Amino acid sequence: MPFIPHTEEEVQEMLVAIGAASIDELFDEIPENLKLTQLDAIPTALSEMEITQLMGKRSLQDGEPSCFIGAGAYDHHIPxxxxxxxxxxxxxxxxxxxxxxxxxxxxxxxxxxxxxxxxxxxxxxxxxxxxxxxxxxxxxxxxxxxxxxxxxxxxxxxxxxxxxxxxxxxxxxxxxxxxxxxxxxxxxxxxxxxxxxxxxxxxxxxxxxxxxxxxxxxxxxxxxxxxxxxxxxxxxxxxxxxxxxxxxxxxxxxxxxxxxxxxxxxxxxxxxxxxxxxxxxxxxxxxxxxxxxxxxxxxxxxxxxxxxxxxxxxxxxxxxxxxxxxxxxxxxxxxxxxxxxxxIHMALLGSEGLERAAAASFQNTRHLVEVLTAIPGVEVMFEQPAFHERVVRLPAPAKGILRSLAAHNVLGGFDLSADYPELGNALLVCATEKRTEDEIAAYAQKLERVIQLQGGVTCGLVPKE
Amino acid sequence: MPFIPHTEEEVQEMLVAIGAASIDELFDEIPENLKLTQLDAIPTALSEMEITQLMGKRSLQDGEPSCFIGAGAYDHHIPxxxxxxxxxxxxxxxxxxxxxxxxxxxxxxxxxxxxxxxxxxxxxxxxxxxxxxxxxxxxxxxxxxxxxxxxxxxxxxxxxxxxxxxxxxxxxxxxxxxxxxxxxxxxxxxxxxxxxxxxxxxxxxxxxxxxxxxxxxxxxxxxxxxxxxxxxxxxxxxxxxxxxxxxxxxxxxxxxxxxxxxxxxxxxxxxxxxxxxxxxxxxxxxxxxxxxxxxxxxxxxxxxxxxxxxxxxxxxxxxxxxxxxxxxxxxxxxxxxxxxxxxIHMALLGSEGLERAAAASFQNTRHLVEVLTAIPGVEVMFEQPAFHERVVRLPAPAKGILRSLAAHNVLGGFDLSADYPELGNALLVCATEKRTEDEIAAYAQKLERVIQLQGGVTCGLVPKE
Amino acid sequence: MLIFEQSKAGRKATAQAPLTRADVSAIPAQFRRKRSAALPEVSEMQAVRHYTRLSRKNFSIDTQFYPLGSCTMKYNPRACNSLASLPGLLARHPEAPESHSQGFMACLYELQEMLREVTGMEAVSLSPAAGAQGEFAGVAMIKAYHDARGDTARCEILAPDAAHGTNPATAVMCGYKVREIPTGPDGDVDLEALKAVVGPQTAGIMLTNPSTLGVFDRKIEAIARTVHEAGGLLYYDGANLNAILGKVRPGKMGFDVIHMNLHKTFSTPHGGGGPGAGPVGVSERLVPYLPVPMVAKEGDQFTWITEKDRPESIGRLTAFAGNAGVLIRAYIYARMLGREGMPRVAEYSTLNANYMLKQLQAMGFQAAYPQRRATHEFIITLKKQAKELGVNTMDFAKRLLDYGFHAPTTYFPLLVPECLLIEPTETEDKATLDDFIDAMRSILEEATEDPELVKGAPHTMPVKRLDDVKAARELDLAWSPVAE
Amino acid sequence: MLIFEQSKAGRKATAQAPLTRADVSAIPAQFRRKRSAALPEVSEMQAVRHYTRLSRKNFSIDTQFYPLGSCTMKYNPRACNSLASLPGLLARHPEAPESHSQGFMACLYELQEMLREVTGMEAVSLSPAAGAQGEFAGVAMIKAYHDARGDTARCEILAPDAAHGTNPATAVMCGYKVREIPTGPDGDVDLEALKAVVGPQTAGIMLTNPSTLGVFDRKIEAIARTVHEAGGLLYYDGANLNAILGKVRPGKMGFDVIHMNLHKTFSTPHGGGGPGAGPVGVSERLVPYLPVPMVAKEGDQFTWITEKDRPESIGRLTAFAGNAGVLIRAYIYARMLGREGMPRVAEYSTLNANYMLKQLQAMGFQAAYPQRRATHEFIITLKKQAKELGVNTMDFAKRLLDYGFHAPTTYFPLLVPECLLIEPTETEDKATLDDFIDAMRSILEEATEDPELVKGAPHTMPVKRLDDVKAARELDLAWSPVAE
The missing domain is CATH 3.40.640.10 (Type I PLP-dependent aspartate aminotransferase-like (Major domain))
Known part of the structure; x- marks a missing residue:
């Protein structure tokens, strides 16, 4: 009995002390018709080894993609x-x-x-x-x-x-x-x-x-x-x-x-x-x-x-x-x-550490936006200073582009079209301090190809100088 | 300075207490000509985040293959x-x-x-x-x-x-x-x-x-x-x-x-x-x-x-x-x-748990050997009772076969030819309790194909009934 | 000593942060803070040493028996933690597309299904972040149901006087008035009193069964009939689900909505106050109102059910999918228990409670409901000891700490004077229960022979009893460099 | 209470083992044990609680200052543990082919290269499992070198009287006789005495520099010349490498072979007695004899160097590649220190030691070598206190435990009477050093005013001083169900 330490002998001793003939008897105040006899929809027990193998598979299944989504949850380094x-x-x-x-x-x-x-x-x-x-x-x-x-x-x-x-x-x-x-x-x-x-x-x-x-x-x-x-x-x-x-x-x-x-x-x-x-x-x-x-x-x-x-x-x-x-x-x-x-996180980093992590995220997103907006048809949307997220305008709906990127294991950002239809093909992107130079370059390269393949730039947009 | 807690102010206080002008002075008993000035072959420091990313990559690089090697190290479940x-x-x-x-x-x-x-x-x-x-x-x-x-x-x-x-x-x-x-x-x-x-x-x-x-x-x-x-x-x-x-x-x-x-x-x-x-x-x-x-x-x-x-x-x-x-x-x-x-492992498992793990490993290896020796050209070598490892004879040198299996992410066993040349094409195989039915079946299937492709069974061996 | 008191200005002994400081001058000065936040500046070792030492000032399941009634402090299997912390699971962004979420969603879907089965409800949503949020979702659904029918005069929620404080607090958050139902002398709800107050103004009733009095309400079907006939719905507070897991289904008792505390019944850790998870299950008529997101299965693909799919949903209650990591832990635990393990939870927790009750009674402690079976917990009242010896429940509780036991729940439920609510859980062995019983015996002796010893307890903790009045009057809620 | 004493026959509360028991009747009865091993039968929670509680009876770096001379008890970064425990690294079988080992081998190769650079040796093998095995490898290589040259009359290894006990023990394991070299009054090796004993029978000398006396031997070059001229080789015991990391290379001092204690200088944890790792580095003439396996790089592929590639190798000393997990931890630490961090280790550990020495001297403690700089550690002798107050070094050491400090190394090296060898390491901050110094001041006062208090210490530990004589005379080395 996983997690239950009782031996048969102890159970008997305890029942004697209680004055009950069986454990079942302890439930005698519950109306019989309410009692449950089967749990067919619940699988039989797994050993720790079996659940370890199952969870190992499931945890690998989702592929740890390169993630440029922020939108309220941020991939920072945790000591x-x-x-x-x-x-x-x-x-x-x-x-x-x-x-x-x-x-x-x-x-x-x-x-x-x-x-x-x-x-x-x-x-x-x-x-x-x-x-x-x-x-x-x-x-x-x-x-x-x-x-x-x-x-x-x-x-x-x-x-x-x-x-x-x-x-x-x-x-x-x-x-x-x-x-x-x-x-x-x-x-x-x-x-x-x-x-x-x-x-x-x-x-x-x-x-x-x-x-x-x-x-x-x-x-x-x-x-x-x-x-x-x-x-x-x-x-x-x-x-x-x-x-x-x-x-x-x-x-x-x-x-x-x-x-x-x-x-x-x-x-x-x-x-x-x-x-x-x-x-x-x-x-x-x-x-x-x-x-x-x-x-x-x-x-x-x-x-x-x-x-x-x-x-x-x-x-x-x-x-x-x-x-x-x-x-x-x-x-x-x-x-x-x-x-x-x-x-503990704040104690380990101190204000200096938090400032550096914040500054690196700021810089990384800035760099990301520079690289992305160098792609014909991609433009930054709000010129006002931002922290570590920015909105970029895409030459085509974000949905299809994001799907194509995901197929290359890049999560390109958060599609704003459902929440802010007035913004058109708007994508919210984020690069925390954990996104490397290589990941950012790979994202830009893939995005450029996806846009080219989807013919995004031909939709009346003039390539930038 | 990672892991070194000293502030500049404290260093000065400590040097004053010591009566030294600088930390360098503390090394004044070391002959000058012995002192080292450069460590060019050592890379510059990585932050914890950077080494985390590097080790993350390295740990994934070796691919967690399906492992049927024992030979002194056994893949048992650890609570x-x-x-x-x-x-x-x-x-x-x-x-x-x-x-x-x-x-x-x-x-x-x-x-x-x-x-x-x-x-x-x-x-x-x-x-x-x-x-x-x-x-x-x-x-x-x-x-x-x-x-x-x-x-x-x-x-x-x-x-x-x-x-x-x-x-x-x-x-x-x-x-x-x-x-x-x-x-x-x-x-x-x-x-x-x-x-x-x-x-x-x-x-x-x-x-x-x-x-x-x-x-x-x-x-x-x-x-x-x-x-x-x-x-x-x-x-x-x-x-x-x-x-x-x-x-x-x-x-x-x-x-x-x-x-x-x-x-x-x-x-x-x-x-x-x-x-x-x-x-x-x-x-x-x-x-x-x-x-x-x-x-x-x-x-x-x-x-x-x-x-x-x-x-x-x-x-x-x-x-x-x-x-x-x-x-x-x-x-x-x-x-x-x-x-x-x-x-702690023994306390958690007790004798009953250790016995079950051992018995499951015994049974799994037995099953593995059954499945493998059902392949034409593969035979068990020593009929004496074994624990959770056995030697099988392959129809061709183990080295090439193991290399082909490894390319399919299966580590097929330990090649005995270097240590026991007298045994011929002998392979030591092991399936602990962690190897699943599916893994064993996949191993057998791949081994059969590798042997067929390498023409192993044609070398004068008669397929078993 | 506080971590702040170990700080030294200018210390940068960390490998944790980026090694260089990026230029942020592109952020105009008007937005930037002028002075750094006064956080501690310590080395990694100082932080590790400080928090390691601090942790040792806690009682916990991993170090002590913790028979805290109504809180189900049972063993938290370590596999749940390590498997829920696998890198692939920790790395998944909550807005990752379904294509990159199938492993995670499979766990959630299967957990929904298992909870459905074990509670007997029609559908389950996992999203509420804790028991109280599950309660909120439940009552909000009741309200949404009545509103959708235009049945808007129902302004009252009923709750027994033994109910958890969250019940009335939740009803009020949902815009209801609360009316208390008295408990009968046998510990069951006073059915006549209920009948007297139920009516067209009744939106529903919030019940725990077994109740917080440690007994199973035998008239639950009559209660359900009474409330249903008046047009009200029944809410099941799942705090005590451990007592009946796999033995009785709340759906079968007639409940329309239930919340479950996965950090109790499904053994996710309490973590010094959370996080929990408070999934809700409902009968058929409440399905449209379930909070989102939920997981559906189409073929072999898992998909999200969101506001779009459920226009009548009470909506989402946290930004994402609730306390996902807690749900994963509960999923792992449920799979390790399996079909055969679930009823054992109820059986052995009930065995332990009844055994303790009998042994404590045998040495003179008074049960609140001596004529009743204990469920997974039970109440003793020390009113006799308080009166005769001047040693009250709090004194017993504090003295137990000296014996190495966490105190049971004290002074709850409110209707039993000088009470201890004792819940041993199924994961404790007989020897530990016997040790606790021996400690109670010793304290009773001490209370007789040397009451000051008990009244001055605890004597062996990092601090003695604290001045709570001072704490509330002279508020000191944050360290400040100036004040020191 | 022992875990065995919590055992109950027939308890099977585990999800850890396979849920069913496979049939093993195919193993003939003659091979099978008749009775199960008498291991404890406890639930997962009982084991967790027991070992959690036990752990709390330890002093450790994560809880206490641990100025244990010669042991370099510095902070063990937590990242080293978590990254070395990544699933991919833990899953690699030691006999996995090179195709499935490149990530692992890259770490080993780079560690070899970094250790080469920082020690100034020609080549490094990582395989020895601990310092003493590194010593064995070093002396075995010296022997192999002489043997290969037919220079077989060299039967003696020299070692200073201050040497670690492992030095003479190792020499004997390699078939050598050991001759002690006395230390001069200034703490350096007595060069004249060395010259007097060195000769054609000299295979080599085993030295630590800085020595265990906490001083850097200024005549190291003369020592090297003397031994080399006699045809002997120089062995460097790397136990004190922390003192000179990135400041001086043993290779430059003239050593032919060095072992490094990665669990000291490279901050892998001591784990209550190991595991360590004791890589060896050698000068050019010893390269052929290095223990295997080692890692080579060909193009961008890493390959194993084994006995086949190095026929003159002293061979392998453990079945596989040594304590791989320790090596990975050291690699991670070395990368986080980097080029700029290595010399800081020597600098700040030396600063801390010299500061403590001066402060302790100022309050009347006697330095063993007051005219010398401390290195990363130093010795004080309490012979005055022992004589005048009757309070000896062991009493001071035990009393320090009551103050929350682990004791320094006591009564070593043997040639300094009543000594404490104190090594603060670079990871401790000034406030902690000051607290320790204050404790020493207090104990000195106590020793004067209330010597029995000190002689009876410790008073606050789980046990008082133990009866070691009884332990050795009435051997009780294993619990037995019968004896209880």
Missing amino acids: AAVWQLTTRGEFYTAYTPYQAEASQGTLQLLYEFQSMMVALTGMDASNASLYDGASALAEAVLMSVRANRKSKSKRVLMPRTVHPAYRRVVHNIVRNQQIELVEVAFDPKSGQTNLAVLEQYAGEDFAALVIPQPNFFGVLEDVDALTNWAHANGALAVGVVNPLALALLTPPGLWGEAGADICCGEGQPLGAPLASGGPYFGFLCCKIAQVRQMPGRIIGRTVDLDGKVGYSLTLQAREQHIRRSKATSNICTNQGLMVTAAT | AAVWQLTTRGEFYTAYTPYQAEASQGTLQLLYEFQSMMVALTGMDASNASLYDGASALAEAVLMSVRANRKSKSKRVLMPRTVHPAYRRVVHNIVRNQQIELVEVAFDPKSGQTNLAVLEQYAGEDFAALVIPQPNFFGVLEDVDALTNWAHANGALAVGVVNPLALALLTPPGLWGEAGADICCGEGQPLGAPLASGGPYFGFLCCKIAQVRQMPGRIIGRTVDLDGKVGYSLTLQAREQHIRRSKATSNICTNQGLMVTAAT
């Missing part, structure tokens, strides 16, 4: 130490640190995580994680509605430059609480949120303005102006940021005159592998004024009976296990292990 | 827990347990290892490892010469059925001490050590007879008769055994009337991956009478000042760091980490 430490049994198999005295390892680590996120974002406080960036944004929106005392509105301004999947997730999570997301258009030239469009809403009551940095196109938003606009109009400024980009970019706490009120984002670039989209982790930071509206676990530093420093879960009155229907959120399990990895 | 525990920093980065109080983890584990090896071999005592099976046999031979008080001989009987590389290693290690290895021929029918040939040496003075089980051909030796012969002739019986096979086979401690005196072998089948041949570990066990002649670390159970049970290195008077030129061996560093893995 080997990160996961060797994170998977130590003491981290990997511990529970939520309810018994603080027996959980000081996790608790101190989470306090360090919060401290690092505060350092990175320039905010006052951080929680100990939410599920992912998208659901973190949903929680940030809910939080902003609760926290904005000046506003009675349940409307939140949501730029169209925010990740489309994030916008969908926020909608799905907040709609039942009658919160309305008002979409803000972007400037088709710059790819930035259109301040002129925003100005139309001046004077109206909004709980918050969401501000992405960089935005989904990789473009840098004028976060100072947006933050100031929000505050001038009684709305909270809610940043949604790439934490690695923050190694180089102005932290939300310093945006505009007063800084963002809340910021959140996807923690994946800090030590989580791509891994098909999860587990990642969402982070959420805020000004101290909002901390009692923050959902999720929060760790505080305190002292024990002897005055010795220790760490414990704090502000639990916000949480569902204490507050039940009055809680700030229903969240219980968060993404502790991913935060463990992120904390 | 996932084994190396996840073994690489915990506390095991992975500890030193030899000289400070017993701060090394009880390693010491108790080694005591458990010794206990497991004693259980498996039926001997009285085990050391805590030697480098590998071959060098362990060399040490066993040296030990037998020291230990055999009845014999003054420096001659040791070495069957030709012992692994050829082992015989070479033993020769290389013992020859400078004027120890002579006398080869004992095998019976060309059974593949067993030829007792009749051995009988010719009856009455002569030998320090020991080496007894392999199974032997290099996978064939089971008549260990009882061999052990009895050795003892009858004043020689020690030195077993060289596959420890996984011992899960099923009579342990050396019970061979013949009195049992083997010493036994050794390659520990690789107990949790070490193939990994190009190492690190593996050699084990060495003996009767209690010989224990003071045993080389290598030995752990003993004892008590501390309070009478609490504890473990420490014992019988250190045998060792080089105490005894110097009078030591039993020069060994210092052994294969501690591999023994850690082996101990």
